[in-house]
Amino acid sequence: MIREVLLFGDAADDLGDYEKEKVVKVLEKMSYEGLYPPTTKKLLRSYGRFLAHVYLVCISGNKSGIDTLTIRQTSGVVSLVEGWKFSYSKFVFDNMMANVRILNKKYWFKFPRFLQMILEAKYPQLQQGVIIYDAKIMNHIVYSMLNQVRTDVQVTFQNKKPLVKFGAFSEIVEQV
DSSP states (O other): HHHHHHHHOOOOSOOOOOOHHHHHHHHHHHOSSSSSEEEEGGGGGHHHHHHHHHHHHSSSSSOOOOOOOOOOHHHHHHHHHHTTTHHHHHHHHHHHHHHHHHHHHTTSOOHHHHHHHHHOOOOOOOOOOOOOOOOOOOHHHHHHHTTTOOOOOOOOOOSSSSOOOOOSSSSOOOOO
């Protein structure tokens, strides 16, 4: 049902995790300066950090404030960068199920928009009440925070590895 409604474009037989060696090669291309696993967001360049942050908040259901990506979350980010097949639907489903098993009263409903889309597809005649979206505004302040240097952090990005353009994020050259 998740695959049908959310339309991630994945298949049931797509991978959920990639081998460590394969992930490390892509992290090196992304100028990651830490050891893997786990992946620490603050050791990525600002745009890699932003991608990891958006992935954590939007796909994994974690709220902001999480600085470390699990092996599976890193595989998802690397799959986005390289265009590899990844089972995002299974990832979302597993996170939803883990959420239900924990039964934390404060965080039990982490995927409100995904659930709303599933309910609308399953029960189209269901009467709706007030629609409220919890969306943070992405403005210049949010982007400037990605480059901030915190004094209380033990490890920070040092810009030691050169930037290499590759994959879907390489420069686009328009032809006239």
